Amino acid sequence: MEIAVIGNDEFVLGFRLAGIRRVFVADKDNYQEKMLEAMSQPNIGILAVDAKDLDNLSFAVRHKVMDSIQPVVVPVGGDQSDLREKVKRAIGVDLYKSEDE
Structure with a gap:
């Protein structure tokens, strides 16, 4: 499975520099x-x-798009709770959960 990014030239530039090859x-x-x-x-x-x-x-x-599981669409720059739910749904584990919760 690959990681991909979609957006304007400025948005995808940082991902390209980080090594993401699948760019739209x-x-x-x-x-x-x-x-x-x-x-x-x-x-x-x-x-x-x-x-x-x-x-x-x-x-x-x-x-x-927002309900997709394959691929998991991760909005960048949005609400962090949405990212938390996406990661949790994709891998089945809440990575953000602390010992206090």
Whole structure:
């Protein structure tokens, strides 16, 4: 399974520098098309997206993306509790849980 990223040139640049090779460059006009393309790739396990770019998706596609398990879509820059739930659902363990909880 691979990690991939989708977003504008500036957003994906940092991921490229970190070694992510599967990159989908998208702008406001073709974001939904690129998202559906990325979601259809069977070898992508995690898809990082800029949280604010999810507004470029229709309601139905956004719902499909956020409920996806294969790949797990991880919004970056959004609410941390959403990331916590995604990780928990993907691997079955709450990595953020402290001993106090």
